[in-house]
Amino acid sequence: MDKTIPTLAEAVADIHDGAVLMVGGFGGSGAPIELIHALIDRFVATGSPKNLTVINNNAGNGRIGIAAMIDMGMVKKMVCSFPRSADPRAFTEKYLAGEIELELVPQGTLAERIRAAGAGIPAFYTPTSFGTELAKGKPVKEFDGRSYVEERWLKADFAIVKGQLGDPYGNITYRMAGRNFNPLMCMAAAKSIVQVSKIVPAGGIEPEQVITPGIFVDRIVEVANPRQEEDMNRAGEVYA
Amino acid sequence: MDKTIPTLAEAVADIHDGAVLMVGGFGGSGAPIELIHALIDRFVATGSPKNLTVINNNAGNGRIGIAAMIDMGMVKKMVCSFPRSADPRAFTEKYLAGEIELELVPQGTLAERIRAAGAGIPAFYTPTSFGTELAKGKPVKEFDGRSYVEERWLKADFAIVKGQLGDPYGNITYRMAGRNFNPLMCMAAAKSIVQVSKIVPAGGIEPEQVITPGIFVDRIVEVANPRQEEDMNRAGEVYA
Amino acid sequence: MTEKLSNAQIAWRAAQDIEDGAYVNLGIGFPEIVAKFQPEGREAIFHTENGVLGFGEAPPKGQEDWDLINAGKKAITLKPGAAFFHHADSFAMVRGGHLDVAILGAYQVAQNGDLANWSVGAKGVPAVGGAMDLVHGAKRVAVITDHVTKDGKPKLLEACTLPLTGVACVTRVYTSLCVVDIENGRFVLREKLPSISLEDLQAVTGATLVIDGPVADLIVPELD
């Protein structure tokens, strides 16, 4: 078995117009900048993919990564918990102009909905958001005298995430807090695409230290020296 | 912070009559034999704890561990997926005599109910057991044209589990497939008690390699050379 | 009784349908032997409920490590690229649609795909294990079974009479006499032993065997 893909371009080649796309990372930590930019390159060259629904905790920062996808007009809708950042211009402008949709989801509910999709759990109950406007229209049920909101799984066609080590079976580790949503998104997407800093041979990751087992991963591509979104933003970089 | 406890006896000293007790392990793999036997020692010396509800995938094997607890009359009810084993005499006799209750739960549902308890999810939907007698009396709901069974979280007063390394903050690793239910039970119990083969100083477990973060663990006790239930059963050992 | 396949031969036949790179769960007991018959040049990755992906054969006797077992509590070994995980993640793989194939045993299979394989009724100690989870989520849920019970009664039925494991979950059945697909609430015959007539096969089957497309000869090598 060999899930390695030689280039970023090939790794994202079949992400189609209208796809639901999970993008890993929390801020710049664990964000797959190179995969995102490969997707932007394809859009610039071919006009695709567009009309994407993007799922991420945030909605882009500065003029790179998800913010650059939004600037380019690739994104129809964001599903996120916190569409603000140090430089939220890209999303804010489009949102206030009514040119991009927003589904706002509490962060823990977002994580749990993604996990539920990966785990075959179509719905679950959470105390989060009960009695708030984010629970409007959602079923409510009482358990042991306390009220809970019913939340549905959140699936995607593709996930693009960033790992640290990967092996040809698709087993993945993550660097520090770069783990965040990434293992969950690998579970929840029909196709999971992971950029890793290093591809090691099968057996190169201790079985006890695997964080995402390969069954959840479809493609891995090596990006030996990945950029850090935060550094790029602090340097004022623009990807366009 | 120091969650280490010097002796097995002290680690289990407050497990009370009538407690709901999760016991980690799957067969002999990851089974906290020494903690179980410390509990039996206390029962023999003091008559407590008794009337326990024990949650484990199985219902004991041979004449040691959970089987010995059952033989002793400490267990009122078993919650498990598979109350059979190479030598299921202890449970079988009491069950057929009507002296012990059984709540039979599909294995994946058992795992998910335990995780849900740890995660503050009072109920979730699963396709598992829909249309079977194990779903009798449980609410059913349709999502996207498919029917699912509503299952409740499963909490416990105490969990006793077996790890490999532990640090004073309660961070835990597990040995191979000895992981199984153990991390979930640490999440779901009000008090989690972990025996580990070695206690290392804080920082002795790489933060990326922690499997159970210390927030889920209340006490750890070192058992430097833990016995393996399977070996003990093959040798025909009896704990009584 | 007519000629029939041995358990090993049924398992061999089922193994031929496992694609290269497939993630596979084999039920405890009889289905476990399917792993022995993986076709040359194809690699399957085996999953076991207790939290191992990528395991291999049993170790030599005396070299067992009892922290490294499968769901049947038998000692296993690891292949390079293996991974450990906890039970909730393991059943996320099962229910979440990540397995390509689950191969299970059966007491009874109904023509709508209902499966009964966990309980023979009220007496004794009931035990279900992971069976009710495994029938959900895998892209293909296949059954391997003798065509009839030990006392000659049909196991392929219009409706199961034993307690169900799952509803409308089985997609293919490999028996000691034939291979059938379950499509639109019907048993569709795909292969049968050349030595048995369609009439004789139907006579030991508790529901109509539908002919819808070619019926190939079920040819299996001699195995121990």
Place this chain on the structure above:
Amino acid sequence: MTEKLSNAQIAWRAAQDIEDGAYVNLGIGFPEIVAKFQPEGREAIFHTENGVLGFGEAPPKGQEDWDLINAGKKAITLKPGAAFFHHADSFAMVRGGHLDVAILGAYQVAQNGDLANWSVGAKGVPAVGGAMDLVHGAKRVAVITDHVTKDGKPKLLEACTLPLTGVACVTRVYTSLCVVDIENGRFVLREKLPSISLEDLQAVTGATLVIDGPVADLIVPELD
């Protein structure tokens, strides 16, 4: 306007109530500074939503590692005994009752414990982050806040007028003027600045301050 505590002083007061060995989540922004004022000899273990337990202070400028950040996206460092985990496990800690204390900011708090701290209404881009999760599950949910808004309006109210973060979730409020507990749908005054009279305090509070037991002087050191 009368004498009042600075933000640092409010944070200091809140920090005095954090027990040794407590697991604590500090909301992003103002609450983060509570970590600076941990009393000598007590150790709190800090949790952040993005999957870190046991983190410490910010690193020196220029030594940031941007894979090691908190929920406010600020660079942090690790203490010995730290652990990383994914977002679902992180919010299992939050909702599952594993945190001892969550300390959050507030726009408004109602006497029944309702909290509004995520949205000032319909204009602009809404953002909620982990706030709605954090108000559930922690054994104590405390708020630190100026006693009144920038234009002098009460923040402690009979009922919140802004969109809620959570219902009946706050148990204690540390303000720039006083400390109140929320018990049985009432604000119970526990401490107040010696320099303010009860009447003056009540005048800037939008709900009745109940006296039920002793009211101590709120004494806080001078801080930068």
